[in-house]
Amino acid sequence: MRPQSLHIIGSLFTVVLAGFPSAPDDLIKINAGDSSISYKQTTICETKARGFAGYVHLPASALGEIQPLEQYNVSMFFWYFEARQHPENAKTAIYLAGGPGQSSLYGATSGGGPCTVLPNSNGTKYNPHAWNEHVNVLYVDQPVGAGFSYDKLVNSTQDLLAEQDSIIAIEDYDSEPVPAESTTFLYGTFSSQNLSRAAPTTAVAARTLWHFAQVWFSSFPEYKTQDKSISIWGNSYGAYYAPVSAEHFARQNKKIQSGMLKGTVLDIDAVGWTNGCTDMLYQAEWFPDMAYNNTYGLEAISRDTFNAAKSDYSKPGGCRDLMLKCRELGDLNDPNELSIDPTVNAVCAQATIYCATAVIQPYVYSGRSRYDIAHFQPDPSPSQHHIGFFNRAWVQRELGVPLNFTANSNNVFSAFYANGDPFRTAGMKSIEYLLSIGVKVAMIYGDRDYTCPWNGGEQLSLQANWTGAEIFRGAGYASIRTTSCDSGGVVRQHGSLSFSRVFDAGHDAAAYQPQLVHQIFDRVMRDQDVASGTQDTSGSDGSRYATAGPSSVFGWKNVLPEPPGVDCNLYAVSSSCTMEQYAALQNGTAVLNDFRVVSPA
Known part of the structure; x- marks a missing residue:
């Protein structure tokens, strides 16, 4: 049933129903x-440095080797912010959000971005802890279909009350009448929702990103820094993208340098992520521990449920065995991870479903948020204010985009999960390769996150095999010191590898502890030790540096804060609204202020 009417405060109706964006004419x-x-220069979000938004348009002919099923053009959106200080000599970081299918513009407007979006989704606030203080930062919407990136522009409808298949092309209604617009049912222009045109794996996304980077770094006229080193950072699923992409870039560099490949060398300096899932062979086992035996004294599941989940991971034919079978079969029949073998796809999808259901999912039944164990569902974190902001017509004009904003692409998400990418992608191999060639690897984890828990991230760091592995494992944990606090987190570090646990932070650690996470990012980029920022970690000095302190990080205990109240957002109904609020939106009795439901509260 479609809502017949809604009580609306302010100008919500006219802005939500902005409809089909016009083609930009000032690019x-x-x-x-x-x-x-x-591209065009932007004046929103960042006030202390230059910003540029635009597209790299890649023809299908350039992507043939990674589009075996259907070839299509790609238009990848970027938002580039120069460093606030000395951009002409600054390093450059590529930022990739997670999902899979999340827009990287979330990162541009959250804890590490130049600005944060106001609760009314109609303005921004300056962020003093932005990652582009000393680093040029390039936010890229990828895989195609996320954010403002697209394969082709399709006039469509969007149902804000639907959890899946919320975007439907108008032409797909066939003989059925297209429903009328309302506050929760919109008309707009989006990327096609053709599943065969969605990147099916992390490996394909990484290769597409390399093609994007080849064009951007060699031809974008506003890229003017003298320091050509590049780092790749991400959050959540971005921790699959970042190391896999960095490894691909580095291997392509060797081909270019040897004359095997024509292109531009893209020097990889560092790779890092916040609260990332990178390799479930090392991380999946630790989800039950986060639910039952964490540093906050919370037992979100029973002892019996904990034991069952641990057993379901390790028993014969369990999660681990299914994952290994998926990878072994994939290496044999689909070594380039193009998702071209139906049997591999089915086996890896089976591993993903079993592991998610038996090992990870039991916590969800506690009613607590997977983004923050201190919160309950529905959860106002991470903030969703940016979705309404990027769907404002005036913001779209400022960015020069020809389509509406897709914060989280169901199409991309479905493609990745249908092929079992979360449990097939062996990110550890990328980590070990990068460490072997001297690339810095920084793992940063908020300790209240369940989506990609810190204890699994710690295991990822401890089980990596590289020349400094023994010294790293023997290093202790040191407090991370900043100008405002000495106890915001702890770090284990040796040489190029660091693992940081950030206290009292959920899935987006930078949004919870923006100053601390910015300091970690800055120190990694500057070749300084994470703990103090006073010691050089490059060259021979870096190879000798190691933190000192307790061998276990579990000794730092915390107390859960009171959970926040509900903040029901029209663009994130399924994750931020109660059932009562959902029903009110559905039957037309909800009262809204901008994009937020204020009654029922």
Whole structure:
């Protein structure tokens, strides 16, 4: 049933129903061989440095080897912010959000971005802890379909009350009448929802990103820094993307340097992530521990449920065995991870479903948020204010985009999970390769997150095999010191590898502890020790540096805070609204202020 009416405060109706965006006519266009760049300078979000938003347009002919099923053009959106201080000599970081299918513009407007979005989704606030203080930061919407990236523009409808398949092309209604617009049922322009045009794996996404980077770093005229080193950072599923992409870039560099491949060398300096899932062979086992035996004294599941989940991971034919079978079969029949073998896809999907259901899912029945164990469902964190902001017509004009904003692409998500990518992708191999060639690897984890828990991240760092592994494992934990506090987190570090546990932080650690996480990011980028920022970790000095302190991080205990109240957002109904609020939106009795339901509260 579609809502007949809603009580609306302010100008919600006119802005939500902005409809089909007009084509921008104020873009600068650059040809780059068969590809091209279109962009404009932006004046929103960042007030202390230059910003540029635009697209790299890649033709299908450039992507044939990674599009075996259907070839299609790709238009990848970027938002580039120069460093606030000395951009002409600053390093450059690529930022990739998670999902899979989440827009990286969440990162641009959260704890590490130049700004945060106001609760009314109609303005921004300056962020003094932005990652682009000393580093040029390039936010990229990928895989295609996330954010403002697209394969082709399709006029569609969007049902804000639907959890799946919320975007439907108008042409797909066939003989059925297209429902009328309402506050929760919108008309707009989106990327196609063709599943065969969605990147099916992390490996394909990484190779597409490399093609994007080849064009952007060689042809974007506003990229002017003298320091050509590049790092790749991410959050959540971005911790699959970041190391796998960095490894691919590095291997392509070797081919270019040897004359086997024509292209631009993209020097990889560092890779890092916050609360990331990177390799479930090392991380999945630790989800039950986070639910039952954490540093907050919370037992979100029973002892029996904990034991069952641990057994379901390790028993013969359990999660671990299914994962190994998936990877072994994939290496044999689909070594390039193109998702071209139906048997591999089915086996890896089976592993993903079993592991998620038996090992990870039991915690969800506690009613607590997977993004923060201190919160309950529905959870106001991470904030969803940015979705309404990027769906404002005036914001879309400022960015020069021809389509509406997709905060989280169901199409991309479905493609990845249908092929079992979360449990097939062996991110540890990428980590070990990067460490072997001297690339810095920084793992940062908020300790209240369940989506990608810190204890699994710690195991990822401890089980990596590289030349410094023995010294790293023997290093102790040291407090991370900043100008405002000495106890915001702890770190184990040796040489190029660091693992940081950030206290009192959920899934987006930078949003909870922006100053601390910014300091960690800055120190990694500057080749300084994470604990104090006073010791050089590059060269021979870095190879000798190691933190000192307790061998176990579990000794630092915390107390859960009171959970926050509900903040029901029209663009995130399924995750932020109560059943009563959902029903009110559905039957037309909800009272809204901008994009937020204020009654029922």
